[in-house]
Amino acid sequence: MTKIKASEHRIAVIGAGAIGAAVARRLLADDHDVVVWNRTAGRTAALVKAGALPAGSVKEAASSATLVLLTLTDYVAVQQCLAELDGDLSGRTIIAMCTGTADDAHHAAQRVADLGASYLDAGIQTSPEMIGTDAATILYSGSRSAFQRHRAVLGLLSTPRFVGDAPQAAAIWDLTLFGLWYDAQLGLLRALDTVRETGIDVTEFVDTAVKQLGHVVTEAPGTASELLQATYPAGPATLAEHLTVIRHLIKLRGGQTLGDGGLPVVAARIEALLAQGRDGEGLTATIATMTNRTSA
Known part of the structure; x- marks a missing residue:
């Protein structure tokens, strides 16, 4: 295979x-010069047929391009690919595009810095079929200058959003959004399981569940404002009133397949706040610093 010569306009897609x-x-549809590599070489055949250049190794792909996209399964694969790179890669930008932890992103950024390249971490909040549409969102963090330099290209893939200079910011944002979905979905499943076991009509219950979940969505900006301003008004209920309901829920959820949702921890937290005389505050106070706070 002929060695691929470097090009300042080429984009490498690893994976x-x-x-x-x-x-x-x-990228090919927008007439970009693209080089591809995959550990199982046969998986790049269709892309090569569509116009991409096939690289014989990760190193060849990365050294021939100025923008390197690591579209891999996880950070284990990212680190494996980065370990195969050596020499001076200054002038290049390497973007890890997979879901992982803050530590994963931090370690990848360190390795890329050792290679002399700029690093961006990417949290992909979209499905493969949505890539290239306005509905797709990809979060980026790390080198702000690298993001601005490649923003036009990144804009071909999604609506790009820069979320912080810390390399791990996108990973945290991405994973936290997934966590929010899991919390809501598992909460719904737990509720449906409870009413089904009781003999309540699940379909009728869902109508009221949608309204209840809607309250959380509607009040989200207000909740964020309370957190930022460090003011925790009671809202629909005081902490003492919340504690009563939460204790009832702990009993109701006892022995459930999906557990109690961590409510005993929440109850203990509220009890500690009440011991500080903060009974007039609302539920947002449970994530606030307890030290040196007085009742609102």
């Missing part, structure tokens, strides 16, 4: 899974 293939195809 030809669902996301990687969608990314490469979108």
